[in-house]
Amino acid sequence: xxxxxxxxxxxxxxxxxxxxxxxxxxxxxxxxxxxxxxxxxxxxxxxxxxxxxxxxxxxxxxxxxxxxxxxxxxxxxxxxxxxxxxxxxxxxxxxxx
Amino acid sequence: xxxxxxxxxxxxxxxxxxxxxxxxxxxxxxxxxxxxxxxxxxxxxxxxxxxxxxxxxxxxxxxxxxxxxxxxxxxxxxxxxxxxxxxxxxxxxxxxxxxxxxxxxxxxxxxxxxxxxxxxxxxxxxxxxxxxxxxxxxxxxxxxxxxxxxxxxxxxxxxxxxxxxxxxxxxxxxxxxxxxxxxxxxxxxxxxxxxxxxx
Numbered sequence: 001x002x003x004x005x006x007x008x009x010x011x012x013x014x015x016x017x018x019x020x021x022x023x024x025x026x027x028x029x030x031x032x033x034x035x036x037x038x039x040x041x042x043x044x045x046x047x048x049x050x051x052x053x054x055x056x057x058x059x060x061x062x063x064x065x066x067x068x069x070x071x072x073x074x075x076x077x078x079x080x081x082x083x084x085x086x087x088x089x090x091x092x093x094x095x096x097x
Numbered sequence: 098x099x100x101x102x103x104x105x106x107x108x109x110x111x112x113x114x115x116x117x118x119x120x121x122x123x124x125x126x127x128x129x130x131x132x133x134x135x136x137x138x139x140x141x142x143x144x145x146x147x148x149x150x151x152x153x154x155x156x157x158x159x160x161x162x163x164x165x166x167x168x169x170x171x172x173x174x175x176x177x178x179x180x181x182x183x184x185x186x187x188x189x190x191x192x193x194x195x196x197x198x199x200x201x202x203x204x205x206x207x208x209x210x211x212x213x214x215x216x217x218x219x220x221x222x223x224x225x226x227x228x229x230x231x232x233x234x235x236x237x238x239x240x241x242x243x244x245x246x247x248x249x250x251x252x253x254x255x256x257x258x259x260x261x262x263x264x265x266x267x268x269x270x271x272x273x274x275x276x277x278x279x280x281x282x283x284x285x286x287x288x289x290x291x292x293x294x295x296x
Contacts, residue, residue, distance in 0.1 A: 001217045003106060004146075007113035009207035011120050011139075013200045018124025020196035026129055026174050030136050033167065034120045037143050040159075048150040051222030053234035056155055060235070063162055064246050068253035070167050074174045075260035081178040090191070 004045035012038035025077045025087040029070060036066045109149060116142030129175045137168040151225045 011034060018031030040059045047055015081087050119139035126132050140163040147156035211217065235243050 001219070001221075002211060003109050003113065005211045005217065006208060007110075007117060007146075009204060009211065010113075010117045013204040013207070014117060014120040014124055016203055017196050017200035020199060021124070021191060021193050023191055024129060026171060026178070027124075027132065029171065029174075030132055031124050033136060033163075034123060034139060037120075037140060037163075041143060041146060044147055044150055044152050044155055048152060048226060049221050051224040051226060053226045053230040056152055056226055056231050057234045057239050059152075059155055060158065060231075061239075061242060061246060063158060064250065067162055067167060068250055070170055071253050071257045072260070074170055075257040077174055078177060078261045087178050 001045070001049050004041065008038040008041040008045070011035075011041065023088050023090055025073075025080065025089050028089055029073050029077075033066065033070070036062060109146070112142060112145050112149065116146065130172065133168055133171045133175060136171070137164050140164050140168070154228050154231060 015031045015033075015035030015038060018034060019028060022028045022031055040062050043055045043059040043062065045055075047053065047059070077087050084091075116139055119135050119142055123132050123135035123139055126135060140159060144156045144159040144164070147153075147159055
């Protein structure tokens with residue numbers, strides 16, 4: 001049990017590092033995916049450890065919500081690219097055309 | 098990590114460390130296309146860990162949705178937003194030292210908390226969660242959340258289509274309309290000016 005918690009925290013911290021250093025919008029989304037995966041790992045690991053179906057159910061919900069987030073995020077990134085010509089998150093201040 | 102913990106389940110540690118290494122590469126490598134592919138490998142590693150926990154259904158979902166769906170979507174995103182001089186695909190980073198300090202500090206705090214929590218190494222419950230248990234849980238106590246989730250997916254789909262849709266070329270944008278109006282006004286004023294000069 002300790003092993004999986006340690007592995008998941010290492011994954012989460014890798015995600016935090018990415019989130020703090022990225023300038024490219026898709027780089028930020030990659031970092032967020034890594035962090036969501038760490039959370040999923042703990043959901044499944046703890047659920048199997050305790051023999052409860054709640055862990056896997058929540059992991060399933062998290063996966064679906066993460067996919068929805070990626071879809072909407074990519075649509076926003078494409079819109080940003082179309083209206084500004086680049087997708088650096090530091091420089092994006094408004095979404096009006 | 099002491100040796101006894103490692104020897105307890107070496108396979109778990111090996112897959113876990115490889116997954117963490119892939120994730121590190123995904124957030125540090127220079128080319129974004131490579132970063133997305135490393136992310137795909139990290140997600141595959143997570144799927145392997147799920148399979149190791151006897152959660153084979155979740156492992157299959159992870160491969161189908163993440164490796165098959167999200168990675169492909171992200172690659173599309175990278176390629177569609179690539180600039181012509183393809184500088185944008187090479188990412189610049191900001192404040193790497195401070196970010197590393199924050200990440201390492203968070204990791205140390207988490208490890209400290211995990212190692213000092215009693216009862217984590219209790220014997221496992223013994224019974225494994227079967228696919229049948231999972232299905233019963235999803236349609237029993239979590240049926241409402243399950244239905245709301247389908248609504249969320251529909252909303253995300255409609256939202257993405259509305260956001261990313263190209264504007265109808267026959268229907269000019271507000272900005273263009275304003276520009277045309279100003280241009281028209283300038284032309285009228287210019288004509289009036291030449292009229293005055295002619296007289």
